[in-house]
Amino acid sequence: MNSFPKSPGIRMAPSLLAADFTRLGEHVDEIERGGATVLHLDVMDGHFVPNLSYGAVVIEALRDRSKMFFDTHLMIEEPKRYAESFVKAGSDLITFHIEVVKHPEAMVAHLRELGVAVGVSINPTTPVSAIESIIDDVDLVLVMSIWPGFGGQKFMPEVLDKVVELKKRLGPHQRLEIDGGIGPKTVGLAAKAGVDTLVAGTAIFRQPDPVAAMKQLYSLAVDAVGEAG
Numbered sequence: 001m002n003s004f005p006k007s008p009g010i011r012m013a014p015s016l017l018a019a020d021f022t023r024l025g026e027h028v029d030e031i032e033r034g035g036a037t038v039l040h041l042d043v044m045d046g047h048f049v050p051n052l053s054y055g056a057v058v059i060e061a062l063r064d065r066s067k068m069f070f071d072t073h074l075m076i077e078e079p080k081r082y083a084e085s086f087v088k089a090g091s092d093l094i095t096f097h098i099e100v101v102k103h104p105e106a107m108v109a110h111l112r113e114l115g116v117a118v119g120v121s122i123n124p125t126t127p128v129s130a131i132e133s134i135i136d137d138v139d140l141v142l143v144m145s146i147w148p149g150f151g152g153q154k155f156m157p158e159v160l161d162k163v164v165e166l167k168k169r170l171g172p173h174q175r176l177e178i179d180g181g182i183g184p185k186t187v188g189l190a191a192k193a194g195v196d197t198l199v200a201g202t203a204i205f206r207q208p209d210p211v212a213a214m215k216q217l218y219s220l221a222v223d224a225v226g227e228a229g
Contacts, residue, residue: 002069002092004117004139005037006173010221011197012214013038013071013177018201024058027205028066034113034211039068040199042177044075044148045080056082056089063090071095071140071197073121073179075148080107087114095119095129095142104134118120119177123148124156128165139174141166145190155181160193167194187217188224 005011013111014036025175028039041059048203072091078216086094094116096112101107104120111118119140124147129140143166145159159178166176178190179199187198200217207213 002067003117004093005175006022007068008172009196010191010218011038012204012218013040013197013199014037014204014210015040015042015199015201016205017042018205020056022203025065025214026063026064027210031204031210031214032066032068034214035217036214037068037101037198038071039066040201041070041072041091042148043072044076056085058205059086059091060089070177071094071119071177073142078102080110082110086115087111088204091116091141093117093119095121095140097121097123097148098130104131105137107118108134108137113130119175121148122162124159128162128169136171138170139178141170141174142177142179142199143195144180145178145182145186148180153173154187155186157186157189160189162167163190163193163195181215184216185218187221191221207223 014031037118070092072086073095079098083094108118117139120138121142123144175197176195177197178195182198182200183203204210204214
């Protein structure tokens, strides 16, 4: 397991969902050589979201060839049931959706017992108050800026109010992540609102030069907050 990165500064988290699935290994190698330290892995079950992606077998296959931090986002109805398989596959952080967990404190405790870092995600219309009981106990909060399930959707700027609120609530050891519609026109808005971990899929992997696209997004985010991330 890679250690949860607690140092401050902006990070890009390329989302493998937008990659060419016939060239996953090549894409992972390419962005890692280009400087990526985080890989965002979207797992979909066709129930919580209307789409299917990949499972633990794919993550396990990629784990052997990469030293990146595996940021695994479980967009599934039963995260507690399946979390262990993703931890064993090599995930460094497991993010679950608050909308499907009746007892979030127990879910956090379960993930801690598995020895993995813990994230919680909220959908575009889910208020910050929904995670009040665990907000101090997680390593990362993920704000969805699209409805989860499909890449390439339009960024929803109304979620930035929640980002601003969360930025005031989270401690320096916690990360604030955003996922959905992040590209050259939106990455700066998200960073300025307080996000430090930016998930981008289409804007990286669907570009002619994914590494150059990733570096451009990083530069735009850093420029927006006026610091060297």
